[in-house]
Structures are given as C-alpha cells and as structure tokens.
Amino acid sequence: MSADRPDGESVDEADPTVEMADQAKADEPELDRGIIEAWAAKMISNPDRAYRATFYVATVFFVVTTLFPFYWLLVVALTPRNNLSEVGVFLPAGFNPAAFVEVFQTLPFHRYVFNSFLIATIATVAVLLVGSLAGYVFGRLRFRGRNAMLLLVLVTSFFPPAAFFIPLNRLFNTNVDVLRPLISAGSLYNTPYAIFIPLSAIFLPLSIFILMTFYSQIPDGLEDAARVEGTTRLGALFRVIVPLSAPGVATAGVLTFISVYNEYFFSSLMTDGRPGNWAPMLEGILRFQGEFEVLYNLMAAASIVAVLPVAILVVVAQEKIVSGLTTGAVKE
Amino acid sequence: MASVTLEGITKRYEDVTAVDDMNLEINDGEFVTFVGPSGCGKSTTMETIAGLTLPTEGTIEIGGRDVTNLPPKDRGISMVFQNIALFPHMDVYDNISFGLRLRKYDQEEVDRRVEEAADIVQLEGMMDRMPSEMSGGQRQRVAIARAIVRNPDAFLMDEPLANLDAELRVHMRTQLQRLHRELDTTIIYVTHDQAQAMTMSDRIAVINSGVLQQVAPPLECYNEPANLFVAGFIGSPAMNFIEGAVVDGGFESQYTQIDFDPETHGVSPGQDITVGIRPEDVFLEEDARKAASPTKAFDAVVDVIEPMGKEVNAYLLFDRDVEASAEGRGEGQLLINLAPDTEIAEGDDIRIVMDRENVHLFDRASGDAITHSLE
Ligand SMILES: Nc1ncnc2c1ncn2[C@@H]1O[C@H](COP(=O)(O)OP(=O)(O)OP(=O)(O)O)[C@@H](O)[C@H]1O
Ligand SMILES: [Mg+2]
Numbered sequence: 235m236s237a238d239r240p241d242g243e244s245v246d247e248a249d250p251t252v253e254m255a256d257q258a259k260a261d262e263p264e265l266d267r268g269i270i271e272a273w274a275a276k277m278i279s280n281p282d283r284a285y286r287a288t289f290y291v292a293t294v295f296f297v298v299t300t301l302f303p304f305y306w307l308l309v310v311a312l313t314p315r316n317n318l319s320e321v322g323v324f325l326p327a328g329f330n331p332a333a334f335v336e337v338f339q340t341l342p343f344h345r346y347v348f349n350s351f352l353i354a355t356i357a358t359v360a361v362l363l364v365g366s367l368a369g370y371v372f373g374r375l376r377f378r379g380r381n382a383m384l385l386l387v388l389v390t391s392f393f394p395p396a397a398f399f400i401p402l403n404r405l406f407n408t409n410v411d412v413l414r415p416l417i418s419a420g421s422l423y424n425t426p427y428a429i430f431i432p433l434s435a436i437f438l439p440l441s442i443f444i445l446m447t448f449y450s451q452i453p454d455g456l457e458d459a460a461r462v463e464g465t466t467r468l469g470a471l472f473r474v475i476v477p478l479s480a481p482g483v484a485t486a487g488v489l490t491f492i493s494v495y496n497e498y499f500f501s502s503l504m505t506d507g508r509p510g511n512w513a514p515m516l517e518g519i520l521r522f523q524g525e526f527e528v529l530y531n532l533m534a535a536a537s538i539v540a541v542l543p544v545a546i547l548v549v550v551a552q553e554k555i556v557s558g559l560t561t562g563a564v565k566e
Numbered sequence: 567m568a569s570v571t572l573e574g575i576t577k578r579y580e581d582v583t584a585v586d587d588m589n590l591e592i593n594d595g596e597f598v599t600f601v602g603p604s605g606c607g608k609s610t611t612m613e614t615i616a617g618l619t620l621p622t623e624g625t626i627e628i629g630g631r632d633v634t635n636l637p638p639k640d641r642g643i644s645m646v647f648q649n650i651a652l653f654p655h656m657d658v659y660d661n662i663s664f665g666l667r668l669r670k671y672d673q674e675e676v677d678r679r680v681e682e683a684a685d686i687v688q689l690e691g692m693m694d695r696m697p698s699e700m701s702g703g704q705r706q707r708v709a710i711a712r713a714i715v716r717n718p719d720a721f722l723m724d725e726p727l728a729n730l731d732a733e734l735r736v737h738m739r740t741q742l743q744r745l746h747r748e749l750d751t752t753i754i755y756v757t758h759d760q761a762q763a764m765t766m767s768d769r770i771a772v773i774n775s776g777v778l779q780q781v782a783p784p785l786e787c788y789n790e791p792a793n794l795f796v797a798g799f800i801g802s803p804a805m806n807f808i809e810g811a812v813v814d815g816g817f818e819s820q821y822t823q824i825d826f827d828p829e830t831h832g833v834s835p836g837q838d839i840t841v842g843i844r845p846e847d848v849f850l851e852e853d854a855r856k857a858a859s860p861t862k863a864f865d866a867v868v869d870v871i872e873p874m875g876k877e878v879n880a881y882l883l884f885d886r887d888v889e890a891s892a893e894g895r896g897e898g899q900l901l902i903n904l905a906p907d908t909e910i911a912e913g914d915d916i917r918i919v920m921d922r923e924n925v926h927l928f929d930r931a932s933g934d935a936i937t938h939s940l941e
Contacts, residue, residue: 455651458618463665463712464639477655 304538311534318530333535337522340529343536345509346518349426351543353514354495357430361441361490362483364434369445370471374457384446391439395432396499402432406504424511428504433494441486448482449475484551492544515540568629568642568719568752569594570615575624577610577776584610586776588624592754597746598781599755599763601799602773608756609648611773612722615754617641629719642719646726648756650709652697658684658708659693665716683715686741702729707738714745720752727762735759739766760802764788772796794933797842797926803879806848806900808841809930817841817927821884821898824861824925826940831927833936842926845879848902849919850910857921859941866900868914878904882918 267275277284310318311333312326320327337343372384406422422428452475460470476483501514509518519536522529570592577585585607592598600608613619615626617638625634633641644665652661660667662683666676684690687707697705706729713721726742727735743766746753757763763770764784772779772787772795780792791797797805810819812833817824824841828834847857854860869890872879880902883890888898895901902918910916927936 453649453651455647455649456653458613458616458638459645459647459651459653460664461618461638462616462643462645463716464668466637466639469668474653474655478653 304541307534307537311531311538313531315529315531321530330531333531334539337532337536337539340532341518341521342509343518343539346513346515346521347540347543349509349512350495350501350515350540353426353430353433353501353512354491356426357434357437357494358487358491360430360434361438362445362487365438365441365445365486366449366471366476366483368438368442369449370467370475372442373446373448373450374452374454374475387439387442391436395436398432398436399500399503402500403503422504424505426512429497429501429512429514430494432500432504433497434490437490437493441490444482444486444489445479448479452478488548488551491547495544569596569627570720570752570754571627572611572615573625573627575611575614575621575626577607577614577619578622583776585614585621588773588776588778590771590778590781592752594629595750595752597753597755597766597768598771599757599767599769600771600773601757601760601763602779603799604758606773607776608773609724610776612645612724612754612756615720616643616645616722643722644713644716644718645722646706646709646713646724648724648728650702650705650729652705652708652712654697657694657696658689658700661697661708662711662715664712669716679715679717680711683711686714686745687711687738703731703734706730710738710742714749717749718751720754722754724756725758726755727757727759735762742766760800770800772799774799790935790938791842791926792935794840794842794928794935797928797935801844803845803901803903804895805842805844805926806895807928808843808900809897810839810841811835812837812839822864824920824922824940826922831937831940833927833929838930839936840928840930842928843900843920844924845901845903847921847924848900849921850904850908851917851919854919857919857923859922860919861922861925863917863919866916866918868910868912868916869899871910871912873906876906878906878908880904880910882916 277287306323309324309326310321312329312331313321314328314330317327368387372380372387403423406428409421422431449471456474456478457467457470460474461467465473495515497514498516502517502520505511505513505517507513507517507521519533519540522532522536570590572588572590575585575588576583588611590598600611602608610619614621615628617633617636621634625632627633628641628643653664656664659680662680663676666679671679680693684693687710689704689707689711692700692704692708695704697708700708706726710723710726713723723742727738730738739762742753746766755762755766767784769781770784770787771781774795780787780796782790782792787796787800791800791805794807798807808819808822810817810822812828812835814828814835816826816828817839819841822841833839849857849860851863854863864884866882866884867886868880869883870881872881881890882900882902884898884900888896890896890899900918904910922940924938925940926938927940928934929936
C-alpha cells in the first residue's frame with residue numbers, strides 16, 4: 235500500500251487498514267451469547283460454512299436412504315437360515331457368509347446371471363447401434379416429416395409395455411419354419427431373442443432421444459472435415475460423432491443395460507423359467523422361494539450377487555455418465 | 567492436379583439464394599481466390615465444390631470428371647475449413663494422418679508424410695498435443711497440414727490464415743505460395759484480406775450476393791473493374807464515386823465537370839453515370855505534372871487529414887456547405903492520397919486535378935463499367 239507511493243514519504247506510517255480493523259475489534263461490545271446464538275452468528279457471518287453444512291446433511295441423508303436397503307439385504311443374507319425369524323435391523327442374528335456360496339450350490343444361479351448379462355449386453359449393443367443411426371438422422375439431418383417420425387418413435391414408448399405382451403407371446407410361440415435351422419424349436423420362445431427383441435424395442439426410444447440430443451450438438455464442421463478427409467457419412471458418425479458424444483453414448487448404454495438386466499415382466503414370461511432356457515436373473519432369485527419355505531437369506535445373497543455386475547459397470551462408466559446427465563455440450 | 571469447372575451452379579436454401587448461376591473455369595494448377603463481403607456465398611461455393619452440399623442446379627467437374635453427385639471422399643480434394651474443424655478427440659498426429667490412415671497407407675509412408683507436412687507449417691514437436699491445448703494459430707496450421715498431407719488434386723482453403731498474427735500470416739502466405747509452386751496443385755482460396763488476394767492469386771473471383779461479378783488477374787480487377795461493385799470492393803482505401811450525368815462535351819455533377827467526347831465512349835447526353843477515381847489518381851493542382859493527363863482543376867476544402875506514414879489520406883469536401891458523413895465518402899466528398907511531405911492542413915482551400923487516364927465511367931442503371939480511361 236503505502237510502499238507503492240512514488241514519493242516514499244509515508245513509508246514509515248502504519249498501514250491504515252490494519253489500524254482500522256484493530257479499532258473495530260475493540261469497539262465491538264461484549265455480548266453474552268448462548269451456544270446456539272453463537273453458532274447462528276457464526277453461520278451468518280460466514281454463509282459458506284452454512285452451505286457446506288447443509289450440503290453434508292443432505293448428502294448423508296441421501297446416502298443413508300439409498301444405501302440402507304442394501305445394507306439390510308446384507309444383514310438378511312448373513313443371517314443363518316434358522317434365525318431368519320428374528321433378523322435384526324442393524325446387525326444379523328448370527329454370521330453365515332456361506333450363504334453366498336449356497337446361492338450357487340442350491341441353484342445354478344450363475345447361469346441365471348449370465349443369461350441376464352448376455353441378454354442385456356446384446357440389447358445394449360443393438361439399441362446403441364440402431365439408436366445411433368436414428369439419433370444421427372433425427373439430430374443432424376433436416377428432412378420433411380422429421381418431427382412426425384420422431385413423434386411416432388416417442389409415442390411407442392408411451393404405451394404400457396404389457397400391452398405388447400399378448401401379441402408378442404403369441405408370435406414368439408408360433409413355429410416359423412425358416413427359423414428352424416437357427417433355433418432348434420423353430421419358435422422364439424425360450425430363446426434370448428424372445429427377451430431382447432421386445433426389450434430393445436421398448437427401451438430404444440429413450441436412447442434415440444438421448445443420442446439425438448448429443449449428436450445434434452456436434453458441430454457440422456467436424457462431420458464435414460471427416461467426410462472431406464475420406465469417410466462416408468456413416469464413417470463420420472462412428473469415427474467422430476460417436477467418440478465425441480461418449481458421455482451420451484455411455485448414458486444411453488448404461489440406462490439400457492440396467493433396464494434390460496432388471497426387467498422382470500417380459501423376461502419371466504418369455505421363457506419357461508429354466509436356466510438352460512435363458513431364464514433371467516430375477517427368475518433365479520424367485521426360485522429360492524420354495525413351496526414350503528422361503529429362503530430369504532439366499533434371496534438376499536442372490537440379490538447382492540446380481541447387483542454386482544451393474545454396480546461395476548456403473549462405477550466404470552460413472553465419470554462419463556455424470557457429465558452426460560448434467561451437460562450435453564461438446565466443446566469444439 | 568486437376569482443373570475445376572463450375573457450370574451454372576445455383577444453391578438455394580429455403581428462402582436465400584446463396585449461390586446464383588455461377589460459371590467458372592479454374593485451370594489445372596491455378597490459384598484462384600474468392601473475395602466478397604460476408605455472406606456472399608464464398609463458403610457455400612466451396613462446400614458445393616467439396617461435395618458437402620449438393621447444388622440445387624448445375625454441374626461440377628474436377629479434372630474433367632463430372633463429380634456433381636460424388637461424395638466428398640471421392641472427389642480428390644482436401645479442405646481447410648473456416649472454423650478449422652480439428653477433431654477434438656485426436657492429437658495432432660492423428661488429426662493430420664486421419665485421411666492417410668483411412669486410405670490404409672502403410673505406417674512408414676504415413677509417418678514420412680506427416681513429418682513433411684508438419685515441417686512445412688512449422689509444427690515440429692507438437693505431434694502429441696491435443697487441439698484444446700493449442701493456440702488458434704497453431705490449430706490453423708494443423709488444419710493446413712491435414713489438408714496438404716494427402717496430396718490432393720485440388721485444395722479448398724476457406725480463410726486458412728484468419729487466426730494468425732501478422733508475422734505468421736505473412737510467413738504462411740509465402741509458405742503457401744511456395745507450396746503452390748512446388749506442388750503445382752489447383753488451389754481455391756477464400757480470404758477477406760485484400761493483400762492475400764492480390765499477392766497470392768493468379769486470378770480473383772469477386773462475388774456479391776451469390777453472383778460472380780468478375781474473374782480476372784488481381785491487377786486487372788484493380789485497374790479495370792467490371793462494374794461498380796468490383797470497383798468499390800477491390801482496393802483499400804476504396805475508389806471514390808461521383809454521381810452525375812453525361813452532358814454535351816463531358817460529365818457533370820453538382821461539384822465537378824470533366825470534359826470528354828461522349829460519342830467515343832459510347833454514352834449519350836442525359837445518361838446517368840458514375841465517375842470512379844482511385845484516391846491515388848487525384849493530385850494537387852501544383853503537382854498536376856504527376857498525372858499523365860490532368861483534368862482541369864476543381865476547388866476543394868480539406869476536411870480531415872490522416873497521416874499513414876508512407877502516404878497521407880486527405881478527406882476533401884467539394885464545398886464548405888457539404889455535410890461531411892462519418893466515413894467521409896458521401897456525396898460531395900473525396901478521399902485522396904498524397905505524398906507524406908505535402909504541406910496541407912485541415913481547413914485549407916486547395917485545388918485538385920484527376921488523372922484522365924484513370925478515370926472510370928460506370929453506367930448507373932446497370933452498374934457496368936463503360937471505360938477505364940478517358941484518353
Ligand atoms: N445451411 C444453411 N441454411 C440456410 N442458409 C444458409 C446456410 N448456409 C449458408 N446460408 C446462407 O447462405 C449465404 C452465404 O453464406 P456463406 O457461408 O457462403 O457466406 P460467406 O461468403 O462464406 O460469408 P463469410 O465471409 O462470412 O464466411 C448466407 O446468406 C447464409 O445465411
Ligand atoms: Mg465463409
């Protein structure tokens with residue numbers, strides 16, 4: 235401050251602002267404050283602290299409400315079968331980690347999980363592929379009837395999926411001779427196709443919508459550049475537009491994967507429930523429910539096992555999804 | 567290497583005609599520059615040649631081959647985009663080699679060519695930078711490298727030097743000229759910078775509102791502009807225009823009167839014409855000998871003086887009553903170039919002459935040039 239003055243005459247003077255601050259402190263009257271008032275005063279003088287405190291309270295609240303069911307699932311899974319009637323809320327009545335092994339011994343539960351995993355993977359790939367093409371067309375091309383077609387696509391997602399079930403079930407139970415060389419029975423019932431075809435179709439509109447939004451934001455110049463450099467439109471889509479829309483693709487992919495993986499209605503009705511016939515993971519969990527006894531601990535353990543693949547997937551894709559859900563912008 | 571021919575190219579968007587019936591023949595190895603005001607259709611023409619948009623009407627030939635309906639990748643061209651358009655998810659090396667890798671060149675060839683191209687645009691040692699980590703000028707150089715690395719038949723360059731600083735722009739300008747001489751490739755170039763257009767081009771194509779105004783070598787556009795638009799657009803500071811009419815024995819406007827024989831120039835008394843005179847073709851009366859053939863002298867008042875260093879721009883009024891417009895180019899005003907040591911001051915009354923050899927006449931109704939010299 236004073237040192238900056240060119241004439242240098244006032245260098246020795248005390249810094250006026252420091253002086254003033256000292257005075258202010260001295261002038262402040264001694265208040266007799268209770269602990270709450272003191273805390274409130276502190277918060278008012280320092281609102282950042284208040285915001286931070288609120289943030290932590292809210293975070294803890296949401297973490298507890300979302301994670302507690304999982305914790306309780308773990309509690310149930312660890313409770314030995316004989317103590318199931320007296321299962322606690324916070325601690326298992328006993329400790330039986332063997333349940334996680336029993337899950338696979340009682341039933342080929344890994345096969346159920348594999349079935350669901352495979353079906354979800356195929357559906358995700360199919361949805362992303364078709365959704366990318368549709369997203370490109372709706373997001374980047376201008377043509378007559380675009381809005382009408384887009385509306386049509388979205389309308390299909392407004393129907394309750396159950397409405398499609400009866401006709402589809404009929405259809406998939408029909409023997410089609412052309413399919414005979416591909417599928418032993420000649421009908422789609424009891425095949426993964428019976429699950430992933432309707433589910434892909436049902437979850438496709440959402441992905442088209444997400445991908446369309448992302449693809450439309452990629453600057454035209456980049457696609458032009460790719461095409462001049464030697465790609466086709468399709469090549470530009472997969473080499474430039476898709477990589478730049480990674481957050482959107484990850485979001486659409488994960489949403490589709492989770493939806494199909496967890497889907498119950500179609501999955502359970504399109505097969506006869508046997509693991510060899512592509513019965514899905516949820517069917518497996520329900521199989522622990524016998525005629526005379528419900529093996530809650532195994533059901534809980536199986537649920538935890540079944541969540542793992544999705545949890546891993548989400549953690550891996552998390553970074554992309556978060557930016558995908560919050561922003562759609564791509565910097566040029 | 568290839569010639570490029572546009573035949574009746576028209577591009578209409580819903581309500582705008584961006585390019586209107588353009589006919590242009592660009593020879594093999596020629597450097598042609600498109601100039602024109604913003605929004606006149608330069609980029610649209612480039613995009614049509616590149617195949618990024620299809621023309622509403624007309625055909626395009628590259629190297630004698632009709633490419634009107636071919637996709638961009640099969641046209642043998644490369645392009646530097648106005649907005650640069652580097653792939654943000656690829657580093658410099660991947661950006662430059664993108665086209666080569668698509669065409670499945672072997673790795674050694676790719677490396678060699680990338681290095682060569684990077685060398686030309688001075689990008690050595692930046693191969694693993696991402697575009698977001700580079701300055702505008704560096705990105706532009708990557709874009710140029712990406713275009714030259716493929717050795718195309720024709721280059722399309724849409725303002726490739728716009729983001730460079732003055733020094734680098736001059737450097738790149740000479741580099742591009744050298745490149746053009748070495749590769750002998752057809753180059754179609756867009757620029758707003760008259761210096762680039764004048765120095766680099768074999769021919770300039772002046773476009774206004776999607777219509778081709780004149781295609782000619784730079785000096786011809788300067789000395790013999792085809793119409794009022796070209797006359798006003800080429801040259802900086804721009805040509806002066808004086809509106810008036812043909813009378814018996816010459817031209818007359820409110821403040822000026824120039825003698826010539828209307829018949830020899832094919833105009834008739836009563837016709838509305840505009841006289842065009844470049845600032846450097848007007849002289850003080852005492853310097854009249856500098857003009858090859860001076861007109862008779864006019865009275866003028868010095869309004870504003872702008873010393874530019876190697877010359878002085880003087881804004882004149884033909885009369886003290888003339889209301890000076892902000893840009894100094896309105897009715898009754900005249901901009902002239904004088905030698906830097908000329909002794910005049912604002913407010914002086916002076917007398918000026920024009921060089922008859924460089925007086926342009928334009929037909930006001932059509933805008934077309936009538937003559938470029940009264941001698
Ligand atoms: N995709 C489009 N849809 C509608 N109109 C367009 C489109 N592209 C360009 N235009 C219009 O066509 C005209 C010519 O545009 P163009 O980009 O070719 O101008 P330009 O000469 O390159 O201008 P600048 O010097 O500013 O780059 C403009 O009026 C523009 O608004
Ligand atoms: Mg442009």
